[in-house]
Amino acid sequence: MHRAVVLVSGGLDSATVLAMARQQGYACHALSFAYGQRHAVELEAAARVAKSLGAVEHRVAQIDLRLFGGSALTDEISVPKGRDMEAIGEGIPVTYVPARNTIFLSFALAWAEVLKAHDIFIGVNALDYSGYPDCRPEYIRAFETMANLATAYATEQGQRVTIHAPLIDLTKAEIIRQGTVLGVDYAQTLSCYDPTPDGKACGQCDSCTLRRKGFHDAHIPDPTPYQEAA
Amino acid sequence: MHRAVVLVSGGLDSATVLAMARQQGYACHALSFAYGQRHAVELEAAARVAKSLGAVEHRVAQIDLRLFGGSALTDEISVPKGRDMEAIGEGIPVTYVPARNTIFLSFALAWAEVLKAHDIFIGVNALDYSGYPDCRPEYIRAFETMANLATAYATEQGQRVTIHAPLIDLTKAEIIRQGTVLGVDYAQTLSCYDPTPDGKACGQCDSCTLRRKGFHDAHIPDPTPYQEAA
Numbered sequence: 001m002h003r004a005v006v007l008v009s010g011g012l013d014s015a016t017v018l019a020m021a022r023q024q025g026y027a028c029h030a031l032s033f034a035y036g037q038r039h040a041v042e043l044e045a046a047a048r049v050a051k052s053l054g055a056v057e058h059r060v061a062q063i064d065l066r067l068f069g070g071s072a073l074t075d076e077i078s079v080p081k082g083r084d085m086e087a088i089g090e091g092i093p094v095t096y097v098p099a100r101n102t103i104f105l106s107f108a109l110a111w112a113e114v115l116k117a118h119d120i121f122i123g124v125n126a127l128d129y130s131g132y133p134d135c136r137p138e139y140i141r142a143f144e145t146m147a148n149l150a151t152a153y154a155t156e157q158g159q160r161v162t163i164h165a166p167l168i169d170l171t172k173a174e175i176i177r178q179g180t181v182l183g184v185d186y187a188q189t190l191s192c193y194d195p196t197p198d199g200k201a202c203g204q205c206d207s208c209t210l211r212r213k214g215f216h217d218a219h220i221p222d223p224t225p226y227q228e229a230a
Numbered sequence: 231m232h233r234a235v236v237l238v239s240g241g242l243d244s245a246t247v248l249a250m251a252r253q254q255g256y257a258c259h260a261l262s263f264a265y266g267q268r269h270a271v272e273l274e275a276a277a278r279v280a281k282s283l284g285a286v287e288h289r290v291a292q293i294d295l296r297l298f299g300g301s302a303l304t305d306e307i308s309v310p311k312g313r314d315m316e317a318i319g320e321g322i323p324v325t326y327v328p329a330r331n332t333i334f335l336s337f338a339l340a341w342a343e344v345l346k347a348h349d350i351f352i353g354v355n356a357l358d359y360s361g362y363p364d365c366r367p368e369y370i371r372a373f374e375t376m377a378n379l380a381t382a383y384a385t386e387q388g389q390r391v392t393i394h395a396p397l398i399d400l401t402k403a404e405i406i407r408q409g410t411v412l413g414v415d416y417a418q419t420l421s422c423y424d425p426t427p428d429g430k431a432c433g434q435c436d437s438c439t440l441r442r443k444g445f446h447d448a449h450i451p452d453p454t455p456y457q458e459a460a
Contacts, residue, residue, distance in 0.1 A: 062294055150364045
């Protein structure tokens with residue numbers, strides 16, 4: 001059984017990716033990050049998701065990106081609320097964390113090398129979030145090229161590392177449909193940028209807006225626990 | 231004055247790189263890592279080096295690579311001692327830390343984006359350490375390509391990020407000669423993989439062997455404080 005490292009945030013996208021990797025027969029090693037995010041309850045969601053979708057193990061890397069600042073997810077910048085799809089699609093959002101996917105994939109690569117795993121899965125999505133440069137296909141390909149030059153196991157043994165981004169050109173509705181077929185329980189996942197301490201979604205940040213629209217467009221009931229006001 | 235992020239380990243190579251970046255007129259933001267390395271006194275050396283060579287600031291990112299294991303520098307694997315140059319040059323050493331430079335450069339990139347710095351300096355060296363895949367020029371170029379696709383500031387503003395690796399094809403002796411001209415006090419630096427708690431070098435690990443040979447070949451007295459036995 002081939003091993004894979006799967007980045008699992010606790011959100012809807014990465015849960016779907018974990019289900020896809022399991023369906024392809026990989027023994028999945030789930031990796032999450034405590035990176036100083038304000039919404040740390042997402043790590044509890046990540047642990048639930050990893051367990052229920054059959055990951056072999058789940059590890060949490062402690063990295064404090066607050067050291068550098070520069071994002072609404074780690075700084076005291078406000079998370080925007082109530083924006084429509086047009087506003088969400090414009091430019092790079094304040095929730096962008098500088099080089100986050102690069103850091104996450106670098107840790108995944110380190111673990112993959114130790115495990116001798118040649119497959120890394122990440123739930124980036126270019127359609128719904130065109131504002132994040134590190135969610136684009138050309139970025140993923142460039143990381144993969146670099147990864148194959150960076151590591152001893154890929155260099156010596158000549159077996160390439162592949163970065164799988166199976167959601168990259170799917171809409172949120174398509175992701176939800178595919179995950180539902182694979183048995184993902186989306187009630188376990190948390191996408192919200194500003195949840196309550198007990199894990200209820202705000203319903204109004206960009207991530208909640210995209211998620212709600214996804215369930216609506218997929219004609220699948222949204223099982224997300226929202227705050228009452230939302 | 232242009233800003234640069236400079237990776238400073240406390241060793242001989244990165245101290246030389248910091249001196250080079252300062253000479254080129256950059257305002258240097260020095261970055262070190264507490265990565266679970268057994269030789270944590272190198273962080274004290276990094277702080278000395280950053281201060282004495284005029285870095286604007288010095289930050290230490292906490293990342294625990296022991297989470298994954300796989301290296302003599304973070305695990306309970308023994309650091310090899312007393313190997314000759316031929317043995318050092320063969321294959322990938324047990325002191326190799328999986329994807330370390332990729333993780334270090336990823337953090338440097340995150341900080342560079344927050345600072346709007348388009349220049350990152352790293353002291354990798356392909357000649358003395360051909361066994362590390364992430365010290366080769368093709369790796370550095372691949373990281374640079376990826377970095378320019380990964381970040382919002384490089385993508386939106388069209389100003390490329392450059393990864394400077396000015397030591398990449400220098401011998402250790404050439405590095406020491408150039409650093410000496412630039413005023414680097416190598417007594418402040420620590421290269422040893424297995425130093426005493428008060429920062430004395432063992433004199434026998436691969437890193438000490440390369441360093442000693444470098445001073446010898448450069449005809450410059452070696453100011454390194456070695457343990458008495460060495």
